[in-house]
Structures are given as structure tokens and as C-alpha cells.
Amino acid sequence: MAVTVETLEKLERKITLSLPLAAIQNEVESRLKRLARTVKMDGFRPGKVPLSVVSQRYGYSVHYEVLNDKVGEAFSQAANEAKLRVAGQPRISEKEGAPEGEVTFDAVFEVFPEVKIGDLSEVEVEKLETEVTDGAIDRTLEILRKQRRSFAQRALDAAAQDGDRVTVDFEGKIDGEPFAGGKAEGFQFLVGEGQMLKEFEDAVRGMKSGESKTFPLAFPEDYHGKDVAGKTADFLVTVKKIEASHLPEVNEQFAKSLGILEATVDALRADIKKNLEREVKFRLLGRNKAAVMDALLSKAELDLPNASVQAEIERLKDGARADLKQRGIKDADKAELPDDIFRPQAERRVRLGLVVAEVVRANELQAKPEQLKAHIDELAASYEKPEDVVRWYFSDRQRLGEVEAVVIENNVAEFVLGKAKVNTKSVSFDELMGSAAQAQA
Template sequence: MQVQLETLGALERRLDIALPLADIDAEVKKRLGRVARTAKVAGFRPGKAPLKIVEQNYGASVREEVLGEQVQIGFSRAVAEQSLRVAGYPRFEPVAAEGASADHFKFSALFEVYPEVKIGDVAGQELEKAVCEVTEAEIDKTIDILRKQRTRFNRVERAAADGDRVIIDFKGVIDGEAFAGGSSENFPFVLGQGQMLPEFETGVIGLKEGESRDVEVSFPDDYHGKEVAGKKAVFTISVKNVAEAVLPELDDAFAKALGIVDGDVAKMRAEIEKNVKREVVRRLAARNKEAVMEALISVSELDLPQSLVQVEIGRLMQQAQEDFARRGLDTKSMPQLPPELFKDQAERRVKLGLILSELVKANELKATAEQVKARVEEFADSYEHPAEVVKWYYESPERLDGPESMVLEDNVVEFVFGKAKVTEKAVSFDELMGNA
């Protein structure tokens, strides 16, 4: 085998490889002999056709198969000989052989290699590490949210007030003309939750069941409905039902509704506290990990293999399609999303993957079996039968890839925080949970 390496760019390489045709012909002949033992050829019993006829029927496909295998084998050997780390998939191109080289099958392999990753001094980085304390007040707030999620509405005969659910008919006109989306019947909404424009809600407050009122409403200039943005409308609103919110009592029935079999309110509170603290830890970890990743990107230098970026773009596009399908959308009738939409995200993912790989290797931050097991048990703890979840993970080694990757990232985060100049920043519970 003859090999010649050419550098085409920072990461682009080309290998020109020549394979002896004699070796290829010998392998083709050997395989045709195996094929002849069972080949079905018209006019002959299976396995009894002459080799020449077998070659006429199967020779082209067998030769194509052998060439494909020999190209892969030859490329792998050449890469090993040249000590190359190939990124992505190579592109193979046949090369016409002439003269003395006609006794070789020549092809070129074009590919990228992994870049050299230079990670700067993270010790000079100033990082904020988010912290959040979970107190009894946060547990109370969470319980209140759970109660509100189970709100019942009871019909009342009084005037509508903030917090009530109303069912209304309404008809709107602009300059005396009806407009699209300006009317509805039996429309329910809860006053004070911002579902309708403020002027509209103010016009409903004070009305009893069976009463009506004309209300003037100004649509904001940036209103999502462009045809009415910046205009004034008059709505005739008729109230058909007023119902006040009734929160469930904090009792055994409520506890049972949340999965506490014996209805023990103290157990319910302890379970909620455990779940809230677990979620706070998860969100803090995600927030701090993002800060570390941004720091690593800022101090690292590397060229990005575009082949890996393209693979990642394809993966992101596939994930988007699967997400649409899970939401019940007809993905077959949807136009394909443009790859450019995912380019920035793909580049960031590839860059981080290369940086983390180098950091883990250089500082021996690999995940230990104990760390992976602890992470799996942490996952399992949120399920009804944790032991069965742990067993499921360990039944197949590839199922541990996810927990192992997370532990690796945790190790990187801890390593960087241990080197950088870190300042703790208190984050409120509401901000962390997205309620601010």
C-alpha cells in the first residue's frame, strides 16, 4: 500500500492511497468461489453453475463490495501509520491510474483532523457561583402553588372581583366595524391573571351574572395582532357566570391527592421539601455549569472541524423534528428547518465538547464508578421504586452514558471553581425557579 499525506488547511487533510490490484483481484476471486457454492443461476442447480457464469452474474457486486471494504481498511491503516485523529467522516474519491500505476487502485480520502485545543489559565477568571437557601417560607410558597393548581370555582351571585373566574360573551368593533378575533361566546378567564388587556378586565370587574357593559379598549402599538395594534375598540361584554376561587384545605385529602397514601400532612411537607431542595440543587448546578462553560470558551483557542459541526447540526435538526412530533404536529407536511438555524448552537456544542475532552484528559477528571452510581441513585430517588430504576440502568452499559457524561461535567465544574476566583452570589428562590 502506498500512502501520501497532504495538508490542505488548518484541519483539512488528504490521503492519497494506492492499493495493489493483485490483492483486490485475489480477494474477489476468493469470494466468488464462496458465492459459487450456493449461487442460484438459471439453468443450473444451486451451487453447480460454472465459476465463469457465476462471475458474469455476481462479479460486479462482489468487486464493489471488496473495493468498499479495502478502501475502509486501507484508510484505517494509513491513518494509523500517520498517527492522525480523524474528525467526522472522510470523503473518498477514486483517482484514475495511468502507466506504471495501473496495477494499483488509487483513491483519495479528504477529511479533517481534531484540532489542538489550547486552554488558557482559568485561575485568572472571576466567576460568580450562584447559591440559594431554601427556608420554610419557600416550602410554604410551593405548597400554596400546589393548592392553587387544584383550585375549584364555585358560582356566586355577587359582582365579579379580582381572582374570580368569569364566563362572558363579547363583541368588539373598531370604528363601528367588527374585526377578526373581536368576538366570542362562553369565553372563560380568571380576572387578575393578565389573560386579557387591563382595560378589558377592568370593564368586567363589578358586573354580576346577567349584566352587560360597553368598554373602550386601546390596543398597544406592539400588540401581537398587527391589524388592530395601536387602535381603539369598543367591546360589548355580557357576563354569563361569576365563580370565586376555592383553594383545597391543607388536610389529609390534599396530602393524599399529592401521593401521600396515609394522608399525613407532615409527611407531605417533608416530601415537598425534599423535592424542592432537589430541584434547587439541579437548577443551581445548571446555572453554575453555564458560567463555567462560558469561562472555558473565553480562555480557549481552537479551530472547529466543520465536519463535526455538520454532524451536530444534523443531530439538532433531528431532535427538533422529534420534539415537534411529540407535540402532535404533522412533521411530514412541515417544511424542513434551515440548517443555518442550528449553526451557532452546533458550533458551541462542538467547541465545548472538544474543550471538555481536553480538560478531562489533561487533569484526569474522569468519572469514577462510585460517582456514576451515586448519580444513578439520585435519579432513581425521585421514582416510586428506586431499586428497579437503578437495576434498569445497570442492565445495559450504554444506559450509563448519560449519568457518566453528567458526572464528567460536574467534575469539570468543580475543577474550574477550584482554580478560578470565585464569588458566591445569593439568588432568590423566585428568580431561580423563574417566578421573578
């Protein structure tokens, strides 16, 4: 097999493949003979179909199959011999004017780029640090108390106030016409906790059981219900029942209800602190890793293979369509999604993947078995039966691969932080975790 390699531009290459026709014809005949032994055709007993009939019926498809196989084998062999790292699938086309007894093809493809990474000691990386304070533990305790609150019906003359659970009937109309989702009976919500729009809560606050009220409600422009967003509705609401909430005391019984073995308040606070510190660690890792990756990209020089970018665009499109389908969008799998929407993200992902791979290769930062085990143990620690979670991870190669990717990224982040100029910045627990937004939700 004669092979020539030609550089077209940047990462694009062309290999010319010449294959002997005799080898292709011999393989076609061999496959047709095997097919004749098993093929079923009307008018012939199994295994007794003449080769000429089999060839007439299946010759073209077998020839096409053999040609594909032979060209694929030749391309792989030629790429290996030339030590080329091929990105994506080659575009193969037959050439005219091949020498007698041969068939010739051009295979145009891209190779992975050379990645050059500059001096990492010149880059600055902001590294966040957070401390789990008593205040954070107190706020978490308050959330746990709210999750386990009980309710008791208030007196009939009691007015609804923040923290109460109210049961209401309501109906809304826009320009005198009802609208989808604007009516409910026996609907419950907690006053003052942001479960309803502010105007709705303000209207119900202070009402008593049995009372009705009509009030206007202006839906925000960005309201999730597109049919009513930006419009004003008139609502009639009737309060059916008001229940006062009761938060459990933080005591030994409360600790026991949360599964704390020692069942003391101190042990409960210690357990909360440990869980918060674990969550803080993962959040910090994610945030600091993102800063490291930005720093890496700022010092990297490489050309992007179009094939890899296009493949990533298609993956992002598939994800977007799956998301649309989950939201109930009709024919989401057929949605026309322009490449340009996804190109910046796809290019960043491909660039980052190539840069990280080069840092890992050059500095031997592959994930070690003990690192995988330690990371999985840490992930499993917050579950009731950690050993089951550990087995779950190790029982599936794909899940293990996902953990391996995270560990490798952690190794890269640690390596870069050891080289770069690190500016440490302390942030509050609330800032890192967004606990205020969590508590509201």
C-alpha cells in the same frame, strides 16, 4: 500497502493509499462465486447459474463493494499506524497514473486538534448561592392550595371578581368579520390569573351572570395567532356562570391529601423544603456549570474540525425540523434551513466538547460507578417509587450514557472551581427559580 501522510492546512491531512489489483480481483471473484451458489435467475436452477452470467449481472456492483471495503480497511490501518485521530469521514478519490498492478487513492480528511488550556487560576467565575427561605415554602404552599381549590356557584346578583371561575360565551370580529379561534361557548377561565388577555379580563371583571357586554380588544404585535396579531377585534361576551373559589386550609388533612406520611403541617413544610432544596441544587449546578464552561472556553486554544462542526449543524437542523413538525408545520422535514443560522451554536458545542474531553483526559475526571449511582439516586428521590426509577435508568445504556455525561460535566465544573478565582454571589430563590412566572402560568 504503501502509505504517505501529507499535512494540507491546519487540521486537514491527506493519505495516499496504494492497493494491489490482484487482491481486489481475487476478492471480487470469491464473492461472485459465493453469490452464484444462492442467486436466483430466470432460466436457471438455484445454485446452477454460470459464473460468467453472475459476473455480467453483478460484477460492477460487487467490484464497487469490494473496492469500498478494501479502501476503508486500508485507510483505517494507515490512520492507526500514523496514530491519527480522524474527525469525520474521509473524502476518497482515485488517482491517475498508478503503477502497473496497483490502484491508488487519495483520502483527504481532518484530525482532531491539539487542545491547549491556559492557567485556570487566572480566570474568574461567578458562583451563585441560594437559600430556601420560609417565604419560598409559603409561596409553594399557596400554589399547592390553588391546584386543589374547589368552586361553588355564586348568587345570580354577584359580580365576577379576581379568583372567581367564570363560564362565558364569546364571539370576536375584526372589521365585522369572524376569525378563527374568536368564538367559544361554555368557555371557563379564572379571573385575574393571566389566563386571558388583560382587556378580556377587565371586561368580564364586575359582570354578573346573564349579562352581556361588547368591548374592543387589541391583540399584541407578538400574539401567537399571527392572523390577528397587532389587530383590534370587537368582542361580545356573555357571562353564563360565576363560581367562587375556595382554597383548602393548610392543616393535617391537607398534608395527608398530599401523601405526607406523618400528616402534619410541620412534616409538609419539611417535605416542601427538601424538594425545593433538591430543585435549587440542580438549578445552581446548571447555572454555575454554564459559568465554568464559559471560563474554560476563555482559556482554551484550538482549531475546529469542519467535519465535526458540519455534523453538529446537521444535528441541530434535524432538531429544528422535528420541532417544526411537532408544531404542525407542513412539510417540516423538507424545510430549507441555512447552515449559518446554526453555525455559531454548532461551533460552540464542538469547541466545548473538545475542551471538556481534554480536561477530563488530562485530569482523570471520568465518571465513577459510585458517582453514577449517587446521581441517579438523587434524580429518583422525588418520585413515589425511587427504586423503579433507578432500575429504569440502569436498564438502558443510552439513558445511563446521558447521566454519565452530566456527571462528567459536574466533575469538570468542580475541578475548575477548585482552580479558578471564585466570586460567590447570593441570589434570591425567586430570581433563581422564576417562581413568579411559574405561579402566573
